[in-house]
């Protein structure tokens with residue numbers, strides 16, 4: 001997608017052999033990039049959310065493994081690097097998926113050939129993500145088009161967190177259908193949940209949508225249910241950090257409450273995701289490890305002051321403890337459908353298996 005008219009991906013290798021990423025911790029106030037030169041750089045970028053979003057975490061881990069092998073291509077270092085990257089963030093399964101795919105590729109070749117093989121494979125994962133998100137966009141576009149035809153006017157879509165191109169390599173998952181609908185001339189408007197505690201909606205989704213000229217309004221996280229009661233939400237589309245084989249959707253905390261409100265108001269609720277987000281080994285979403293992050297993300301809020309300085313301020317009494325669980329699980333029964341690169345299916349085991357008869361391969 002474009003920033004100030006220049007096309008960007010969120011991550012790319014430079015001619016000098018480093019991996020360059022957009023530093024999302026500075027957005028929306030500053031657009032800067034950061035160079036990842038080592039395994040530690042990549043692990044730090046994932047852990048501190050310089051890069052974030054399930055597919056982008058996976059791609060960064062893949063390049064992180066390639067950088068690690070450049071330092072030392074031995075079996076032992078391959079194991080250590082995989083463990084270090086795996087430990088950065090636990091919930092998004094794309095991370096484990098990308099590391100497993102990288103390992104199976106590089107383990108097959110001699111240590112002397114591993115660096116080239118690893119960078120090649122990471123590049124393939126990166127390019128595949130772009131294509132998958134583009135296909136998710138095309139498949140989701142048809143749902144929006146049908147809604148526009150039946151509603152006969154502007155389609156109001158609510159989304160939570162950031163599942164746009166910044167969360168992936170390009171296009172995004174939940175936002176890809178929205179970009180395509182907008183580009184196709186369908187009048188869309190997006191309700192953007194601010195998404196406390198880290199405000200990925202207010203900071204990143206609003207930045208993205210604004211950059212592409214998509215009409216949108218940032219709302220407090222708790223407003224969505226009321227807007228649904230007033231008939232001002234036609235559909236919900238969210239991304240996913242891990243979708244079980246039976247269709248439970250784990251996504252940014254607060255997603256579950258939106259799904260409950262959507263069900264109560266007969267608003268269709270979709271999750272958009274690529275194959276790398278499906279955890280075929282897991283049936284019950286309650287078994288997913290939910291990332292617990294620093295309470296400081298709850299007790300403090302970052303923003304830009306009127307004098308232009310980016311500052312973090314405390315909003316909670318000094319003595320009050322805070323709990324920061326980053327994701328929740330929406331049971332499949334509340335999900336109208338899953339929008340994938342292969343098509344749209346019911347959030348059920350049969351639905352997913354129907355789209356992915358070759359699911360054991362995981363590619």
Ligand code: MRU
Nearest residue numbers: 052053054161163167239240252
């Ligand atoms: O904690 P984050 O910012 O990595 O969480 C991101 C989300 O929850 C997204 O909605 C999810 O990764 C889907 S991404 C396309």
